[in-house]
Amino acid sequence: MSKHSEIRKRNNPDRTHDPKIKINDLKHKSKSKQSFTKPSNLATIFLMVIVISGIGYWRYQTMLKEVVKIPLGVHKINQDNSTSATVNPDRFWGSYRPNLYFGMKTRSPQSPLFGFMWLTQFAREMPPPVRHWCDQGDSLQKYGWLKHDGVNFGIQELEERTYKIRTEFVKRIGGQHGGDWTARISVTPKGSAKETVVSLMFYVALDGQGTLQQELIKNRLSAVTGSSEELGDFSLSFSKQKGPNSAKYNHLISYVSRLDKITDLVKNAFQVKAWDKEHTLPFFALGGRLVPRESPGGPNIMVYQVTVHLPSEIEIVYESGSFVNRPNTLSGDIFQQELTKYSTAFDKRFTKTFALEEKGYNSADIDFAKAAMSNMIGGIGYFYGSSVVQSRYNDKPIEYWPAALYTAVPSRSFFPRGFLWDEGFHNLLISRWDSTISKDILSHWFDLINIEGWIPREQILGDEARARVPVEFVVQHNENANPPTLFLPLQRLVSEMKGSTDPKDRHFLESIFPRLKTWFDWYNSTQRGSQPLTYRWRGRDFHPKHELNPKTLTSGLDDFPRASHPTVDERHVDLRCWIALASGILADIADAVGKDSSEYKATYAVLSDNKLLQTLHWWPQKQRFADYGLHTDKISLVKPKPPPNVHPNNLPPMQKERMVKAEPTYQFINAFGYVSLFPFLLKFVDPNSVQLFKLLGDLKNPDLLWTNFGLRSLARTAPLYNRHNTEHDPPYWRGAIWINMNYLTLGALNHYAKTEGQYQKLANGIYTELRNNVVSNIIKEYRRTGYIWEQYDDKSGNGKGSHPFTGWSALVVLIMAEEY
Template structure:
């Protein structure tokens, strides 16, 4: 029987006509509209399926949208820093400050759209075209040395800038009052290096002090005989204000100005240079004299928002700039002249007394010159604090294109004013070891700003490029931050002491902060434990390594902070990174402390800490018997090199004009093994004091440290052993070694902290630890001081063979930890 006939028979048999004479079944009533009911059910089932499918599709798309948005959605937890915390109402003493560290001298407020003021200068009659105008800190300017010699982070700052032919002294002093952060005065003193009587020809310098608005407010000039005597203005953050430019005392000084409109704060110098004109100084001078272009305000601009006051004179030259808030009603005198000098002198005395009491360097045997060096280092850490507002550019695997983070403020120190004038996550933890010692309230303000940047995943972008001025200093390929990339959670270093102090104080305000801080740290800690874990229990792995590169001798691990330090040659998911494990051990201990203080669930954190500090488990996963060191583990080949690829030419084909870049050649097959490159990574169980004080491995580590063929030098501990295969090796044809031998101060600080710890902790190696500690501390301090005297700078790192400064300069981020080393504060 065919399927069709079978189907028809079933249908007929099932629906016999009840009135049929052939029917042998008793008559019965059928439901009314039976056929319609069945059709309705079919339609209902179809509609239900469509509805369910639609709901699933909507749910899927909403879920995908949620995944896309997670990367730039704030964490759903109360912020620590409230909206008005940085305002002139809540913290007037820190409202104005030198928060533009990328400029040689610049001030702004801690507000979203702060007006900015700053200094530019040029030497006249040099014959150079275009004239070299100083504005943003730039190593190419080849200034012989510059930096803050005293800065307290609140009231004042004094800076010295050492040009070829003259010196500038820039200073500012603030005075509280009114509702908008009070008044301030800045003074610039320019003096020739050679006595006037010995000069072949006098030196002429133009000082150009400016104010520019950032999107709102208004400004205009007060004029006296074609000279700008002042600026009257208004902004939301400042209310009404006035800036005065008193006449200078130098005879024969000339005044010029620029009054214009600009929409780009990062182009202030460019806008000014476009207006520069050439004029004759007098009949005797034939070289061009550069002056500003006067008033040039576009009609449709709404008025001027950028004003520059130019003073040109033969040196010596002294200029004052006086800012007065319109809300100060009880001003007894202007902060100028003798009043300014007396107030500045008073602040300097208070600064010296506080510095001496805190660090006691003279009691530790340092002479006046070395104490001044320490003051310079500390002042530049404090004077390098900036205030930024804007959004990072971020991306996750769910976003095809980068997206903007939410707009947020960031109060942070910067590693280097000319090269890294922005916030870096792992640098900031080291910065605040020193900042906390100087002023814990500033340190808490900085760290809490950072922690408020956590997104809904518990991630913080490791590099903060906020605002147009900050973004203008970063190559485009480094702007986008990926949400799988971490950085060492160094905030836990200063938080150890900050949280301990807050727990001891037990004030209502501190408990309120701890309650806001804890869920944020909890989310951050969970992010590391969900995104940076390895393939087995208690193993951690830095993300962000490129397994497909063939141009790098050893694939970079930028996220670890130790960029080109040798890791496994072939990145895989089965890597084990010992330094990240140790960072998480530190973090879990602090988390346990804060959770316990808040009567929260702290046992799990303590259990994690005990597991990560368990020396037996640590040794099983990371101790290399062959290398006699703690090591990373991974898929690794020891023998690799960079070679020029061979070019095969077809008959008649010309060779390329430029040789292709060298590529990596693997000489020995990789295998899973320990990466026995002894250096900073190998030291982490020691650096973070995880190694038991009675462990023979501690003895081995300290002997390796003291070995000149490994890490020991007369200038500090080098980053990679001289015996390592990649010591001093370029990572690509063009990238010189970075963490492959150079001496870095942050790691040496941790080493000294550990040696100091083990010298006071009962165990068989106390005397050895003390001996190494004394020698290392002396070597490090003496070399940094010697190089500062020689070059005028504190440097990013130091050469392990000569001790000379290397990298960017000035680098008064973590290299300023020399202040704590001299004071023996760990």
């Protein structure tokens, strides 16, 4: 009997089974009561009981519907003003709009938004495309941060076919509202492309309250002044372009109802004007003041446009009205001095932190590593809004409470939002660069825990974030988990803070502990299997029609093959290992803050026990760890037969359907790959065991996972290797090389190479070769394509999927530094 069942029986005992109470006694008591009660009173009492029961049931059902959106009832880690300009001025301003090629905002719920756009005039495509949101369809040859420290400055390059754009920004703290910042945008032609004409645009838009006023000089927008509750008075000034050629200046003053519609607003505001006196070259210019009559309170967006021959350079200077003792304007030579100062400090800090020169890397390789790390740091965003959630008690999706999230993102172009399991990997690198940023990020995530102990696994907060997500992925279901990877960076942070005398470290651990306990309890109560000490990911489709193998999105390994027929009796080895890891780290945190750790130590001891692990998940026939469930490999996708008497021209589109050719049986799943490695990846395998020896041998087998570019996700011998999961759903985790899993593999190999045991030398040899394969291939592809990729092809090593993917693929920096 579980603890939950035991408590329930204690609170609601079945009195008719108590041997001290007879059924006849109950009847006798009932009759004796009736003899003293009038019938009319009985009817009244009965009616009252029905009414009270009905009200109680209605309240109970209402409560069940509301539970999913009730915050956990402990003190928040981040107080409402913790990211304000007065409490945390250093990180108040930042490039917190990772979905844009370049944008600035504050860490506040209704920050004014600042952003950069551009277009190439006289292009073949008419009207010329406007670059604003990071989009793979724009086909930029390269873009990303070269240096970004997460606090003071950033340098980025964006490369079009015929020219390069460089965006640089520097901040300066001062006053009561976060201080000043300046952005410099320079454009240089490539080769002989000096005749290229480019329009550079920079805008400010209000998200809610506030006002904007334009300053015009000879019909040129020279500055914007504004005010808002959080920023007070401020100004945004635009320098004249610096270059050998004259420029044309245009602007837009308008109103936008939703911030995800800014690009559409700008496109619709273009007018065709003459570039030359002969009126032979039309160019696209913003139309000036175009404020719609229905705008509630005047303009809320102003866009500056300068159109130039290349090369060219402009500066955008933001100044806070409360910065009264400003020594000088952050522009021109002053801007360059500050940028050089921060850039030099970045280089020194990077060298000290990662020591890549000592590992034998040359300057080009180190520049690559700086860009990879900077893209992770520069991809940190600040979001505010409500998740859309649903529990089994809700007929329709409802909104979570409004909340802020400070988080890195997996990909600026494809996944510019927070993902729970990605963020744990992100913070392995972020915490190594700046532990204060990492603890701030983790605190924001833990503040999203609801009263059940659940965190929505995908955070889609605000109009801009929601505009990038297919409708079917917006709603988050509260029975669905995600790997608790936030424990990975906590493992490092806790070890560093154990001996710390800084009261902030103690406060951080004490603040997160009750939330981690509740989160851990939620996993143990909602994701446990039908058998003791087993675990099962929820969210799989029990009745698939079009899927070859029902996906397990909640595991993070989306289409990695699991049991072909999902049941409640499945056993998932990766989830068991995640829970074991979490219990061990919770025990460490409990010890660090002086709490009772015995329960977590006991859980860790049981879940990491090799004999029990082998009993549940070791497949003797294949000599490997595996999932267990109701399964058959005899499944295919076939076109359904068309309805009779229907002409082929009148047939509706018919998707291939799943056909089961053999009855499934309960068995271990024949899918050797990343899931099979989890007891090894999280270092639970005994260093002297035959299981470790067999795993190490399998790692080096090219017919299984080994390639010259890293470990593939699924063995070539697996039945579903590189197979589509639906007619239109290509393989994802069925052969491609993923850097987060290779990072964990290298960390495990490094661990066993340094842990006394029979296989240290074998582990070290595999480690050295695999590390070289992974690093050299990522760098090769970066130089060939300009990008770090989501995944890599196991046959060619070519980058695949979304790009730039400087979420967990940026862990290559830690691999280079040998930091695990």
